[in-house]
Amino acid sequence: MNSKKPSRRKFLASGAAVAGAAAAAVRPASAQTAAPAAAPAPTSEAGKKGIKELIAYGERSRFVTSLREPADGRPSPDAFGLTFHVVTPLGESVGSITPSSLHYVAAHRGFYVPEIDPKEHRLMIHGMVDRPLIFTMDELKCFPSVTRVHFLECIGNRSTRTRNTVAQTHGMTSCSEWTGVLLSTLLKEAGVQSGGSWIVSEGGEEVKGASSVSLSKAMDDCLVAWGQNGEPVRPQQGFPLRLIVPGFEGIYQTKYLRRVKVVDRYYMTYNDYGHLQKDPKVVALTNQIGPKSVITFPAGGQQLKGPGFYEISGLAWSGGGAVRRVEVSTDGGRMWKEAELRTPTYRMAHTRFALPWTWDGKECEILSRCTDELGTVQPTRAQAAKYWNEPLTPQFGVKGADNTIQVWKIASDGSVHNGNFV
Amino acid sequence: MNSKKPSRRKFLASGAAVAGAAAAAVRPASAQTAAPAAAPAPTSEAGKKGIKELIAYGERSRFVTSLREPADGRPSPDAFGLTFHVVTPLGESVGSITPSSLHYVAAHRGFYVPEIDPKEHRLMIHGMVDRPLIFTMDELKCFPSVTRVHFLECIGNRSTRTRNTVAQTHGMTSCSEWTGVLLSTLLKEAGVQSGGSWIVSEGGEEVKGASSVSLSKAMDDCLVAWGQNGEPVRPQQGFPLRLIVPGFEGIYQTKYLRRVKVVDRYYMTYNDYGHLQKDPKVVALTNQIGPKSVITFPAGGQQLKGPGFYEISGLAWSGGGAVRRVEVSTDGGRMWKEAELRTPTYRMAHTRFALPWTWDGKECEILSRCTDELGTVQPTRAQAAKYWNEPLTPQFGVKGADNTIQVWKIASDGSVHNGNFV
Numbered sequence: 001m002n003s004k005k006p007s008r009r010k011f012l013a014s015g016a017a018v019a020g021a022a023a024a025a026v027r028p029a030s031a032q033t034a035a036p037a038a039a040p041a042p043t044s045e046a047g048k049k050g051i052k053e054l055i056a057y058g059e060r061s062r063f064v065t066s067l068r069e070p071a072d073g074r075p076s077p078d079a080f081g082l083t084f085h086v087v088t089p090l091g092e093s094v095g096s097i098t099p100s101s102l103h104y105v106a107a108h109r110g111f112y113v114p115e116i117d118p119k120e121h122r123l124m125i126h127g128m129v130d131r132p133l134i135f136t137m138d139e140l141k142c143f144p145s146v147t148r149v150h151f152l153e154c155i156g157n158r159s160t161r162t163r164n165t166v167a168q169t170h171g172m173t174s175c176s177e178w179t180g181v182l183l184s185t186l187l188k189e190a191g192v193q194s195g196g197s198w199i200v201s202e203g204g205e206e207v208k209g210a211s212s213v214s215l216s217k218a219m220d221d222c223l224v225a226w227g228q229n230g231e232p233v234r235p236q237q238g239f240p241l242r243l244i245v246p247g248f249e250g251i252y253q254t255k256y257l258r259r260v261k262v263v264d265r266y267y268m269t270y271n272d273y274g275h276l277q278k279d280p281k282v283v284a285l286t287n288q289i290g291p292k293s294v295i296t297f298p299a300g301g302q303q304l305k306g307p308g309f310y311e312i313s314g315l316a317w318s319g320g321g322a323v324r325r326v327e328v329s330t331d332g333g334r335m336w337k338e339a340e341l342r343t344p345t346y347r348m349a350h351t352r353f354a355l356p357w358t359w360d361g362k363e364c365e366i367l368s369r370c371t372d373e374l375g376t377v378q379p380t381r382a383q384a385a386k387y388w389n390e391p392l393t394p395q396f397g398v399k400g401a402d403n404t405i406q407v408w409k410i411a412s413d414g415s416v417h418n419g420n421f422v
Numbered sequence: 423m424n425s426k427k428p429s430r431r432k433f434l435a436s437g438a439a440v441a442g443a444a445a446a447a448v449r450p451a452s453a454q455t456a457a458p459a460a461a462p463a464p465t466s467e468a469g470k471k472g473i474k475e476l477i478a479y480g481e482r483s484r485f486v487t488s489l490r491e492p493a494d495g496r497p498s499p500d501a502f503g504l505t506f507h508v509v510t511p512l513g514e515s516v517g518s519i520t521p522s523s524l525h526y527v528a529a530h531r532g533f534y535v536p537e538i539d540p541k542e543h544r545l546m547i548h549g550m551v552d553r554p555l556i557f558t559m560d561e562l563k564c565f566p567s568v569t570r571v572h573f574l575e576c577i578g579n580r581s582t583r584t585r586n587t588v589a590q591t592h593g594m595t596s597c598s599e600w601t602g603v604l605l606s607t608l609l610k611e612a613g614v615q616s617g618g619s620w621i622v623s624e625g626g627e628e629v630k631g632a633s634s635v636s637l638s639k640a641m642d643d644c645l646v647a648w649g650q651n652g653e654p655v656r657p658q659q660g661f662p663l664r665l666i667v668p669g670f671e672g673i674y675q676t677k678y679l680r681r682v683k684v685v686d687r688y689y690m691t692y693n694d695y696g697h698l699q700k701d702p703k704v705v706a707l708t709n710q711i712g713p714k715s716v717i718t719f720p721a722g723g724q725q726l727k728g729p730g731f732y733e734i735s736g737l738a739w740s741g742g743g744a745v746r747r748v749e750v751s752t753d754g755g756r757m758w759k760e761a762e763l764r765t766p767t768y769r770m771a772h773t774r775f776a777l778p779w780t781w782d783g784k785e786c787e788i789l790s791r792c793t794d795e796l797g798t799v800q801p802t803r804a805q806a807a808k809y810w811n812e813p814l815t816p817q818f819g820v821k822g823a824d825n826t827i828q829v830w831k832i833a834s835d836g837s838v839h840n841g842n843f844v
Contacts, residue, residue, distance in 0.1 A: 055508055056489040058523040061661045063540055064654045067478040086477055094601040094649035095569040097519070101480040102653070118485055142731050144778055147517040147765045179516040227516035229651065231524070232486045239483045309564050343569045344766065356566055 066092045068102055071156070072168045085156065087171025090296045090315065096149070096343040096350045098174035100229045105236045106154045106172060106250055114204050114256050118232075118240040121204075123186075123224070127261035130191030137226065137240055143181040143189075148223065148246075149349040151175040151317045153289045155249040158402035161394055161420040166299035169406060169418065173292075173317065175350035176237075178244050179227030183260065184219045196262040200269065201243045204256035211252045212266045213245055221246050221347075224257060246348040247319030248287050249401060281388070281399070289319035291378045292403040293326055293353070293370035304414035307361035312339075313354045318372035319401075322346060325371040326353040332365035332407070333380070339368070347373075359410070365419045367407045380405045381420065394421075488514045490524055493578070494590045507578065509593025512718045512737065518571070518765040518772045520596035522651045527658045528576040528594060528672055536626050536678050540654075540662040543626075545608075545646065549683035552613030559648065559662055565603040565611075570645060570668075571771040573597040573739045575711045577671040580824035583816055583842040588721035591828060591840065595714075595739065597772035598659075600666050601649030605682065606641045618684040622691065623665045626678035633674045634688045635667055643668050646679060668770040669741030670709050671823060703810070703821070711741035713800045714825040715748055715775070715792035726836035729783035734761075735776045740794035741823075744768060747793040748775040754787035754829070755802070761790070769795075781832070787841045789829045802827045803842065816843075 071085035085106045088098055107113075118137045126132040157172035165171075187199075192215065199218045201211055213222065223244040226233060233239045238255030245252040293316035298304055312330070316323045322345040327336040339353040353368070369378040381404045385392035388399065398404060409419030493507035507528045510520055529535075540559045548554040579594035587593075609621075614637065621640045623633055635644065645666040648655060655661045660677030667674040715738035720726055734752070738745045744767040749758040761775040775790070791800040803826045807814040810821065820826060831841030 055527070056491070058490075058525065058527075058656050058658050060522075061540075061654065061657045062537075064661075066653065068480075069478070093652060094567075094654075095599050095652050097599050097652040099522075099651060099653045100482075103480065105477075105480075115484075118483075138727070142733060144733055144762075145516075145735070145764065145776065147774055177517050177519050229521060230515060230517050230519040231488065231521045232483065232516075234480050235483045236480050239486075305560070311564060311566055313567070340566075342567065352569055354567060 066102060068104065068171075069167065071172060072163050085154065085172060087167045088174045090166045090171050090173075090294070091299050091302060093296055093315070094352075096175055096315070096352050097229060098176060098350075100176065100231070100234045100237070103174040103176065103228075103234065103237055104152075104154065104172045106156065107236075113235045113239075115235075116204060116240055116256060121240050121258070123241060123257060124259045125186050125190040125262075126259070127199075127263055128193040128196035129187070129262050130193060131189075133186070133190050135186070140181055140186075140224065140226065140241075143185050145179055145181055146223065147177060147179045147227070148244075149175065149177050149344075149346045150223075150244055150246045151289075151348060151350050152244075152250050152253050153292075153317075153319075153401075155251070155289075155401050158398065159404060159406050159418075159420055161418055163300075164418050165301040166294055166296050166406075169300070170294045172250070173289075173315075173350070175315075175317070176228045177230065178223055178225040178242075180223045180225035180241075180244070183222040183224055183243070186224065186260070187219060187262070190262075192262055195264045198263050198266055200259075200261045200263055200267045201252075201254040201257060202259040202261070203238065203254045204258045211245075211254055211269060212263075213248075213252060215262070217245065217248075218260075247289060247321075249289060252287070279399070287319075289317070289401050290403045291318035291320060291323070291370040291372035291376050292316065293323075293368045293378060294406045295328070295366055295368050295408055298366065298410060298416045299408055300416055300418045302416045304359060304410065304416070306414060307359050309356070309358050311354050312357045312366060313352065314339075314368050315350045316341075316353055316368070316370040317348070317350050318370065318374075318376070319348060320376055321348065321373035323351040323353075323370055324373050324375070326351075326368055327371075328353075328355045328357075328366065328368045330357060330364055330366050333367055333405075336369070361412060361414075363410065363412050365407050365409050367405050367419075369405050378403055378405055488524060490526065490593075491589065493594065494585050507576065507594060509589045510596045512588045512593050512595075512716070513721050513724060515718055515737070516774075518597055518737070518774050519651060520598060520772075522598065522653070522656045522659070525596040525598065525650075525656065525659055526574075526576065526594045528578065535657045535661075537657070538626060538662055538678060543662050543680070545663060545679060546681045547608050547612040547684075548681070549621075549685050550615040550618035551609070551684050552615060553611075555608070555612050557608070562603055562608075562646065562648065562663075565607050567601055567603055568645065569599060569601045569649070570666075571597060571599050571766075571768045572645075572666055572668045573711075573770060573772050574666075574672050574675050575714075575739075575741075575823075577673070577711075577823050580820065581826060581828050581840075581842055583840055585722075586840050587723040588716055588718050588828075591722070592716045594672070595711075595737075595772070597737075597739070598650045599652065600645055600647040600664075602645045602647035602663075602666070605644040605646050605665070608646065608682070609637075609641060609684070612684075614684055617686045620685050620688055622681075622683045622685055622689045623674075623676040623679060624681040624683070625660065625676045626680045633667075633676055633691060634685075635670075635674060637684070639667065639670075640682075669711060669743075671711060674709070701821070709741075711739070711823050712825045713740035713742060713745070713792040713794035713798050714738065715745075715790045715800060716828045717750070717788055717790050717830055720788065720832060720838045721830055722838055722840045724838045726781060726832065726838070728836060729781050731778070731780050733776050734779045734788060735764075735774065736761075736790050737772045738763075738775055738790070738792040739770070739772050740792065740796075740798070741770060742798055743770065743795035745773040745775075745792055746795050746797070748773075748790055749793075750775075750777045750779075750788065750790045752779060752786055752788050755789055755827075758791070783834060785832065785834050787829050787831050789827050789841075791827050800825055800827055 153173035407419035490508040575595035829841035
C-alpha cells in the first residue's frame with residue numbers, strides 16, 4: 001500500500017500552511033538525524049522505579065499541577081471571608097469538559113460546605129401547587145432523567161486590564177455533563193396552580209442561598225441535578241442536589257437544593273444584589289450570559305518559544321443557546337478568520353474552537369469573538385461603552401454580565417500579556 | 423399563569439404510566455400531609471459544622487464511596503501479580519462519561535505505572551517513512567487537535583453466570599472525552615513510504631507494551647491523546663500519551679506511547695495472545711467490540727424497594743460505530759420496547775439509554791439489546807453458541823469479544839441477580 005503520495009497531497013491541499021509550519025515546529029535537527037533504530041531516551045528506568053498509585057480511585061500524575069487559585073480581588077479562602085471565589089485554570093484546559101476537581105467555586109458564606117448525608121436529604125416542591133411533595137434522593141432518581149452539558153458562569157467573571165492570566169480574567173466559568181430530572185417534570189407532578197408565575201429555589205446553606213426564577217424558565221430547561229461528569233455532584237458544587245438554570249448567571253444555580261416554592265411574584269432573596277434594577281438594559285444583561293469567548297492558548301502569562309506554527313485554542317459559550325461561529329483575529333481585530341469548532345455545539349455549553357496559526361515573531365494582538373445561534377455577536381469593550389453611553393476609559397465597567405472581547409498581546413519575545421488597554 | 427392543566431395533560435398524554443407510577447413512588451403519606459410551611463429537616467446543623475474541603479483541587483463527598491475493585495478471577499493488585507484488572511463501578515454510573523479516577527485499568531505487567539516526566543517524553547515516528555521524526559509533548563500540541571468521546575473496553579470484559587454485579591460482568595469498559603492529534607496527521611508529516619501497510623505502536627512500560635494496527639485504521643481515526651476529560655491523561659491510562667484505536671479492544675490502546683513504526687506486515691508483540699487465529703470468525707471478532715449494551719439499574723446486587731415506578735437505565739456502545747437503537751425487554755426477551763437514548767450517539771462511545779418502567783412486584787427478567795449504525799444486532803448467548811456451533815452450556819464461552827446480552831433476574835423480594843442461566 002502506497003499511502004504516501006495521495007495522503008501527502010491531500011494534506012498539503014487541505015492545509016499547506018499547517019503542513020509547512022508543523023514541519024518547522026518539529027525539531028529539524030533531531031528529525032533529520034534520527035535513525036529509525038535510535039529510540040527516544042528510554043523510560044524504562046522510571047518504569048522500574050514505578051509508583052504505587054491509588055488503585056481504588058485513581059489520581060493524576062505528580063507532574064500535573066493545575067490548581068484552582070483565589071480570584072483576584074476576592075478575599076483569600078484562608079481569610080475565612082464571607083465571599084470567596086476560586087477560578088478554573090483555563091490556561092491548561094483541553095476539550096470542553098472541566099474536571100470536577102477544577103470547577104470554579106463562588107461562595108458568599110465562607111468556604112465551608114454543608115456536609116449533607118444524601119439519605120437524609122429531601123427536596124420539597126410547594127407553594128402554589130395542587131399537591132405539595134417531598135422527595136428523597138432515591139425517589140427523584142425514579143423519574144425520567146436527562147443528561148446535558150452546560151456551563152456555569154459567575155457574573156463576577158469580568159475582564160479587566162489589571163489581571164494577566166486567562167484563569168483570572170475568565171476562570172469563573174466551567175462546564176460539566178449534568179445528570180438529573182427536569183424541574184418541569186417535578187412541577188407537573190405537583191401541579192402548578194393558576195397564578196403561579198415564579199419559583200423561589202432554596203439551598204441548604206446557612207443563609208439558605210435562594211433565587212427567584214420565572215416559571216417559564218423553570219418549565220423550560222431547568223435541571224435538578226445529582227450527577228456531574230459521571231459521578232455525584234461534588235460538595236463544592238452543591239452535593240447532593242443542584243438546580244441548573246442553563247445560561248443564567250451562577251447565583252441562580254442553587255446548591256444543596258432543598259426547596260422549590262411556586263409563587264406569584266419575584267421574591268427578594270439574600271442573593272439579590274443588583275437583580276432588581278431600574279434600567280431595563282441592566283435587567284436584560286443580568287440573568288443571561290454571553291455570547292462570549294476567550295483564547296486559552298496563547299493567553300496572558302504564557303510564553304511562545306519562538307516564531308513558527310501554533311494552534312490558537314479557546315472556549316466559546318452563550319447563555320442564549322448554542323455557539324454558531326467563532327472568529328479569530330491575529331492583527332488586533334482588522335482581519336478575522338473563522339475558527340474550527342472542535343467539540344459539539346450544545347446549547348449553553350462550552351465549545352472548543354481552534355485555528356492553526358504561524359507566528360512570524362512580531363508583536364501582535366490576538367482576539368476571538370463568538371456569534372451564538374440567535375445571531376448575537378460578542379462586542380468589543382468600545383462597543384459596550386458606546387452601548388452604555390459612557391466614555392471608554394480603563395475604569396469603564398460593563399454593567400450586568402461582561403461578555404466583551406478579550407485581547408491578548410504577544411510581545412516579540414513570545415511573552416503574552418493582557419491586551420485590554422482600555 | 424395557569425400552567426397546571428395543560429402541562430398535566432401533556433405529561434399524562436406522553437407517559438401515563440410514568441405519571442401514575444411516579445405519584446406512587448413519592449411517599450404518599452408525606453406528600454399528602456406536608457404543609458407548605460413545613461420544610462424538610464434542616465441541614466443547617468450540618469452547615470454549621472461544615473467541612474474544610476480541599477480548595478485547590480476539589481474532592482468528592484465522603485458519602486460517595488464508589489470504587490474500582492479487582493476483577494473477579496484476576497490476581498488481586500495486592501498480590502503484585504503480573505496481570506491485574508480493576509473494574510469501573512458501572513452500577514453507580516450516571517450519564518455517559520466515566521470519571522477518570524474510576525476508569526477501568528487492565529495491566530499485564532503488574533500495577534506499577536511508569537512515572538514519566540512529560541518534559542522528557544518523546545514520540546518517534548519511524549520505519550517506512552520519508553522523514554523519521556521525534557516530537558516533544560509541546561511540539562505535538564502545536565498540531566491541529568481533535569476532541570472525541572470514545573469508550574475503551576478490555577476483551578476480558580465477558581459476562582458469566584458466576585459474577586453477580588454489573589461492575590464484575592461489564593466493568594472493564596469506560597468512556598472518556600479524549601483530546602489529542604490524529605495519528606494520520608503525524609504519519610502524513612513523516613510521509614509513509616510505498617509498501618508500508620501496518621504500524622507497530624510501542625509504550626514506555628518495562629516490557630514495551632506494543633500492538634500492530636493496519637495502516638488503514640491508523641490513517642482513519644486513531645488518536646494520539648494527551649487529554650482525558652479536560653485534563654492530562656491519567657497515569658493509569660498512559661500519561662502523558664496514549665494511542666486511542668477507536669472501537670478496538672483495549673490492548674491496542676497503547677499507554678505511555680513513545681514509538682510508532684511503519685512496517686510492511688503484522689508484527690508479533692508481547693500482547694499477541696490470541697490475535698493470530700486461524701479461524702476467520704475469531705479474527706473478525708477479536709479486534710472490534712460490540713454492538714453491546716447492559717442495564718446498569720436495576721442490575722445484579724441492587725435492590726428494588728417494592729413495586730412501583732422505576733427508570734431502567736444502562737449503557738450501549740459499539741466498535742462498529744454509533745449506537746442506532748437500544749431495546750429493552752422486561753419479560754425475559756419476549757416483548758421488546760425501544761429505549762430512549764439520553765446522551766449523544768457518538769461513534770465508538772458509550773450512550774446512555776433509559777426506559778420508564780412500572781414493576782408489578784413479580785419475578786421477572788430484564789435485558790437490553792443494542793443495534794449499531796451498521797445494523798448489527800447484539801446477540802443472545804444462545805445465538806452466539808449457534809454461531810460457534812457449540813452446545814449452549816454454562817461452560818460455553820464466546821471466542822473473541824463477548825457482546826452477548828446480559829439478563830438480570832429480579833426476584834419477588836426486589837433483589838436483582840445475574841440471570842444468565844446458561
